[in-house]
Amino acid sequence: MSHFDEACTAVQAAIDAGARYADARVVHRRYEGMSARDGDVDELNADESAGIGVRALVGSSWGFYAVPDLSDAAARAAGARAARIAKASATVPGPPVDLVPAGAGEGTWASECVVDPLGVSLADKGDLLVHATGTAKRAGADLAEGLYQVWDTRTWFVSSEGHRIDQHVRKCGAGLTASVIGDGEVQRRSWPSHRGQYGTRGWELVDEIDLAGNAGRMAEEARALLTAPACPAGETTLILGGEQLALQIHESVGHAIELDRILGWEAAFAGTSWLDLDRLGSLRYGSELMNITIDPTFPGALGSFGFDDEGTPAVKRDAVRDGRWVGVLAGRDSAAVAGLDYAGSMRADGWARMPMVRMTNVGLEPGPHTLDEIVAATDDGVLMDINRSWSIDDKRLNFQFGCEIGYEVKNGKIGRMLKNPTYTGIGPVFWRSMDMLSSETVAWGTPNCGKGQPGQIGHTGHPAAPARFTNVRVGVRA
Amino acid sequence: MSAELDLATRVVAAVRQLPGAEAEVWVLHTAQALTRFANSAIHQNVADASTTVRLRLHLDGRTSTGSTTVTTPDGLRAMVDRTVAAARLTPRDPGWAGLTPPTALPAGPDGITLGCGYDTATAQASPAERAVRVRDFVRAAGGLETAGYCRTTYRSAAFANSAGHAVEGRAAEAAMDGIARLDGADGVARTAGGRIADVDGAALGERAAAKARAGGAPVELPPGRYEVVLEPAAVADVLQQLAYVGFNGKVYTERQSFAEPGAQQFDLSVTITEEPPGELGLPFDAEGTPRGPLTLVEDGVTRGLTHDRRTAAEAGHAPTGHATPGARSFGPIATHLRLAPGPGSPPVDAGPVVDPSAAPLLGRVERGLLVSDFWYTRVLDTKNMSITGLTRNGVWLVEDGEVTAAVGNLRFTQSYTQALGPGQVLGYGTGTSVQPERWAGSWYEAPAVHLRSWNVTGNASG
Incomplete structure (x- = not known):
């Protein structure tokens, strides 16, 4: 499916309304994120977002308007609205705006992805987090938290300079944190990183992280920190x-x-x-x-x-x-x-x-x-x-x-x-x-x-x- | 019935056909517009309007949540199918706390249901109305370089669940936040409220410019402990951190919070409340729990925490109306904290440099700092609320009750709870002001505060 037509409509509407340059992006994004705590799933979110954002340049001023409606009428209205907002900016104008050349006008691009993250079964993903956080809990963590996140984004970009570009970008990542509670302090260890490791890759990235294989060590190190000396000043x-x-x-x-x-x-x-x-x-x-x-x-x-x-x-x-x-x-x-x-x-x-x-x-x-x-x-x-x-x-x-x-x-x-x-x-x-x-x-x-x-x-x-x-x-x- | 409540009830009806399903639906329509200026010109002028439908489903002991901005029948059907499929596949959820039973929303002082008294002029404010306030700010700064924003936000929300609970509400907010700059010194002024008519760009611009002019030729002070007078913007940061990781019911049930309900953890003079949202905010949370007043600290004793249904069940308390959609990992966070002002004389106009709330406090300072604002504060440890951050937008040295010099920005590493601890609060300004959060929908109301000690750990040299 392509959304170039809606983006073209919005750009043309902005130009018709007085813009000297306009561009529009139709973005469709799916997000999935799951978190687990102490061996149980804590939350699962599966979200979808789609809409169009239009940028219009009138004189020396930008205007931007966005709506989640991809109908022809909505795209046209969004383009005109972006131009109107730009005109209001002239109340407090700035210096003239120029744009350096943007390069190629048409193109398509997709990120490398071996294993589609949204294609991996939710049961398998849940089991991974349940197992990893359960392992950390049993190894001595007072609180073991794990999460993964997936973003699958398709974009159609059109500009009044003739751009027509579509992209499909898939990203994902995961992480685990083991926390221990001491007397007036909290110590924690995270694998592989604070908040997890993420990349423009498929689920193979999460497989490489090996959350479960490092969960026990994170809990043990967090507990050891409670009795470690403080970093000297x-x-x-x-x-x-x-x-x-x-x-x-x-x-x-x-x-x-x-x-x-x-x-x-x-x-x-x-x-x-x-x-x-x-x-x-x-x-x-x-x-x-x-x-x-x-x-x-x-x-x-x-x-x-x-x-x-x-x-x-x-x-x-x-x-x-x-x-x-x-x-x-x-x-x-x-x-x-x-x-x-x-x-x-x-x-x-x-x-x-x-x-x-x-x-x-x-x-x-x-x-x-x-x-x-x-x-x-x-x-x-x-x-x-x-x-x-x-x-x-x-x-x-x-x-x-x-x-x-x-x-x-x-x-x-x-x-x-x-x-x-x-x-x-x-x-x-x-x-x-x-x-x-x-x-x-x-x-x-x-x-x-x-x-x-x-x-x-x-x-x-x-x-x-x-x-x-x-x-x-x-x-x-x- | 609003369009949002219509959407919510339709989705609940679609899910109700599943045997044993417990479902709740939150629908939020937001129209946000923000006119942003820098180098004394409007450089970004944006608006968007969107509706998000969020379904949380508990089915056969498993829980999943789905959301969409695609509100066509096909879009809603796809979200329901996706959420049901997810609920069948995920591991079991033993922490499910059930649905909010049918509950009436509290009425405001005028008998109108809270959240329905919003200002339509603010909700429908035009780009031109925001631009005029920016123009007034820039002009009032008298030629100083300026930057900031004027923002208006309208929100209409509805909640419905399969237990028969359904509520709806609307809110509007206007905020303006700007700085003026002179020779590397910044001055700030900001405000938030329910009516754009109350946003006076000229007054804000004049105050920001006065502060910037008074910030020239700053001296560098060595690290050490200083007596401080924090203006309301800086106090708002203290309240924000307490809201995020102090009074947060999730952090508390995970034993990572400093909070010990019933214990004298603050100075006797400290009273912190979560205020009803009034016309600025929605009167219920993402689980449909009504939001009312909540006392968190009373006369220095920690009294309450903010809870959603899950943390409330874990802690053995009632939910307080602080569930946020899709934010389980952050937990329930207070959004309208108010630190009570002190008794005594009314605010003093000590000129445009000092906040009127802070002015009466300066006379009691032998040698200390007047701090306008904090920046980039981050928690080192939630258990002791130790935090590092920097001053921003103006610091001055106060000696024998008088401002004697501007000071360069300072880094601090300080426990916020110790700073407000027993015997540490020397006084309050008598007035309060509302400080906007960077996201619409949250704000903090604070007076200036005079504290015995603040741990400065660095300056411009390191």
Whole structure:
């Protein structure tokens, strides 16, 4: 089934109503999510959402309107309404809006998927979560929680510049958390990641995670944390596991290189960025080991697609090369304002939301070492992994992260387990201190990136490997 | 009967034919419009209208939930078939807490059923009406760079279940939130209420600009413990975290909450209530449970928690009307918390920099901080409510009762419950203001609060 006709109708209606550019996306999404607790299913949701969102540019102003009705009349009305909303924006107009070229006008793309996640029996999926959480509970968890999520999204995109693009993207993932309750504290361990691991893949991803095989160990480690010493406070050498480094990239690089933030378009809510466009190409962001790419073509990563939500084909680009800041995440309008010649990072959370600058897959290229080599080369430090808390300022500079588990590193060997490990710092100072980087890259998926008003939830990918940082402040506590 | 209630009863009728099925249907129509501005111009102007039908079905000891935005007969039939099929295949659900029995909604003070007194002008506000308020905000900022939004939301909801319970309600909300910026200093002003006519863009813009002008040349303070006066926006963050993971019945039944009902966990002066939603919110939750007033903390003693039917059954309490559709993993969360103001003199107009609720408190501060707003607060441990986050949109040093310098943003790592603990609250502002949540449908009402100690753990240098 195609919905190009409805999208064309909406675009034409917006043009007829005075828009100088318009685009429309028809999105049909199926979502399935199940959670289990202590060996019982807790909740199962199977949702369907379908509708059309129309974006109209009148003069220097955008308007957007969305409805869940795919009739011809509704599409036509939505297009006209988007143009009317844009006209109202002229009450407080901004500078002229230009759009950089979007590339290919027609295209089709589907993500790789070996096992259709919605084709796997609910009984099998339920048994997986029941078994895994039951195993963790029996191994000593006071609370064992597991979940999986599946998104199956079909999109038809049409623009007044002649775009006709359809995509079929399937994503899924799963995770497990074992918690234990102590005297005034909660300790927890998650597998394989806080909130689980996700990718633009089929159910084979969940099979590889092996929730049940790791459930018992998670419960045992969580219980051991209750009696472990607290992470000492002070400045030390910090080794981060790949999962935590993925979130470090997300928060202190990914959001900082969003062009809408740099231009002040998110100043009142998500915030701005410490980056100044005048220094694009010259600013030293991190050490020479730091090579960050923007890569929506990364196979199987959660932020992968064929085209972004304004029709720009997926292309891999550098954001940081040899430690120097060289690229941004951009949309067609923000790129034009900044004088850049590329876009490709505009994404929307379904049909009811307007596309905005979002991360795709923002990741760190592999380094020359292994985690074992990094530990062996460290005389005195702390190893931390699996995110537990995250906070960063509105310019994306001052961060503080907490991890689920830490270990002493003494004389090149891993020592005692440490609880409540936290670390804090300033983004560029931290990245400039990275002196060892592993080659053991995993494309971690973040399924809950919030941005925008009204709020939008984004799915982003972050290839990352363990790395070492020097002179980092650790052990911050209340 | 509203279109939403008609949809709900039709879906219940379709499922009722299944022997032994227990079904509940929640239908929500939302029309949300948001006019967003940055760099002193409207740059995103959006609206959407959607209806979502959600069916939760308990069949042969198994539970499944399905939803759809496709409300055609075929779309509804497909959702029912999908949900029934899922219920037959999933593992058993021993925690099913049954359906809400037929229950009348409470009446408001004027005798009208709560949730039906919404402001139609707000529900039907045009892009032009929102744009005018943005224009007024920008003009009142007097040339400073501005950013923010003006939002209107209309919601019409209905609930029906196979036990014969059916309710419906409507609500409208208007909110405006904006900053003014000068030389790297931001000032903020925000408001929320049931009527767009009460949203005064010029007043908000003037206040935000005054704060930004007073935030220039900030000094950097070292980490340490500081006496603080938190303005209502910052207090709203404290209430939000307590709502999410403190008073949440799911977190409590999982033994991860700090809450110990009956224990003196807060300062004697602390009273926190969950207010009836009035014209701003819907009068029942996703399980059809009516929402009434709820006391969570009274004179410093933890009294109540928020519950849906499942957590209420687990805790041996009655549900409080806080079930959220499809959000079992988050649990029941308070959405209209109010921290009671203190007695005494009325709010003082100490100029546009200081919130009128905070002004009377400054005179009692020997050396401390005046904090406008918090940002990116995250829980380190729910059991002790230790939280890290940052200040935003204005911090000032107060010495001998006077604001003496602007301060750069600070990071803190602080237990919120300890900050409000016995002997820690030095005073309250006498007025309160309503602070909008980032999502429509939630808000917090708070006075300014004067606290003995706040643990600052970092500054702009790290």
